[in-house]
Amino acid sequence: MGFNISGLAINKNYENNFEDLQKELGWNLERQSEINFETASSNWKDEGICDVYFSDQGTLIFINMDMCTDTYGVKSDNILTFTLSETSTAYIIVYTENNIEKRSIMEVNGDRMTNKGERLEVEDKSEDAPDIIWNQVEFLLGKPFLDIDPNEKAVRYIFTKKNIEEENNSTANIKDTIPTEISSNKDHYNKSDKKNKEDTITSYRLDKPIFKEDLSNKFTDRELFKYFDKIITFAQQKGLNVFLNPSVHTSDSRRFLNLFNIVTEISNRGNLKDEIIKRMPLERFKLLCRIDPKSLDQKTKTLMMNELVMINSREYKLGLIKSASNKKRWEFWK
Structure with missing residues (x-):
């Protein structure tokens, strides 16, 4: 079936101040339990679930695809919001630096619907949408996605209320x-x-x-x-x-x-x-x-x-x- 994942990759480890990140994103999360990375990165994340992995350099968040239709930005951080669905051959890429959108790509079945902003450095390696996602995630986390041990620790959170900005938008x-x-x-x-x-x-x-x-x-x-x-x-x-x-x-x-x-x-x-x-x-x-x-x-x-x-x-x-x-x-x- 391939990968069908979505979420945020951030170039900062928020393990010790995850509440600060929640406030920046306008989220309200409740910690549930420790899980492994294999569970955190599983396909088709259910609504209301937020699974988080911390690398030495960054933070990788897995959330429902519906939430990845918006742009997320944090002052002083770089964030990749992505949707990667190999089943549907659909890819969404939104990259922000210091809360400013720099790059936006949407591609479905090889048809690039949106292609805005400055090219990312990783696009010099490959211009294929899934490769851009994988390479940019690696750039932000400091390690390749596929090199993360499936048994490494991750944390499961649940959303306790909707993002106020989502409700009022x-x-x-x-x-x-x-x-x-x-x-x-x-x-x-x-x-x-x-x-x-x-x-x-x-x-x-x-x-x-x-x-x-x-x-x-x-x-x-x-x-x-x-x-x-x-x-x-x-x-x-x-x-x-x-x-x-x-x-x-x-x-x-x-x-x-x-x-x-x-x-x-x-x-x-x-x-x-x-x-x-x-x-x-x-x-x-x-x-x-x-x-x-x-x-x-x-x-x-x-x-x-x-x-x-x-x-x-x-x-x-x-x-x-x-x-x-x-x-x-x-x-x-x-």
Whole structure:
């Protein structure tokens, strides 16, 4: 399956002052236990987990891929934020020095979507995205990733609350770009805004039916996106096309029918447009769970899978992904 890891590499050992690093990053972590490096560097890190390894020279943090769509910086330190998914052939590289972004690369299936900033010295060795990640991690840690003994000590932490900056972050005003199919509902907005301060519903299983009435009456805005993100992550990990009709997915059809209903409920709440944009362009959002696979050729299916990888990505938040002809990719699906 290859490597499917994500996290931060920092050119400073924070073992004795890890709380200072948490404050700089805006994180609130609770120490759980000592683990080995093999466990810390395992594929597909679960949401809420933060595994940390300290080298003599640096700090290597493994977190969920969703968290690596943002840029992290610390004054006086150099940080590489990376996503390396050999299963999806997707790579994200964001490098900061003294809290200033210096380099940004996003590559999917050999297509370099983003290539900004000054070249790193390690790019003289190799310009391949995975090699850039491995070599830059080595540069920051002072030792190659593959030379770290699997039994070396690491530490597991858990996030005790969301990063405040993540919760409050919103994109620029997009009133002029909102499709008319996503209607406004001021009364619903006023109610859900109050409820968003605290989630109160019982946890739902995504492989069991979630009734539309529950989605409408019991789910806060935040909870809707919580379950939306979980299904998208599941699809990304399994390589399942979220744009196709839910019935296509056979044993997982219930999960994707839930996604369809969640997407419908999100669309009915006019106050959630900014939250959609933070995850993916609105045009693609409207197509989730709606495409008949019988009308698609293999090229279009591949294009859709490329889009799947990018949902919740940093570049989707910025709305930068366009084709060479300057048309949005979704337009080629018609």
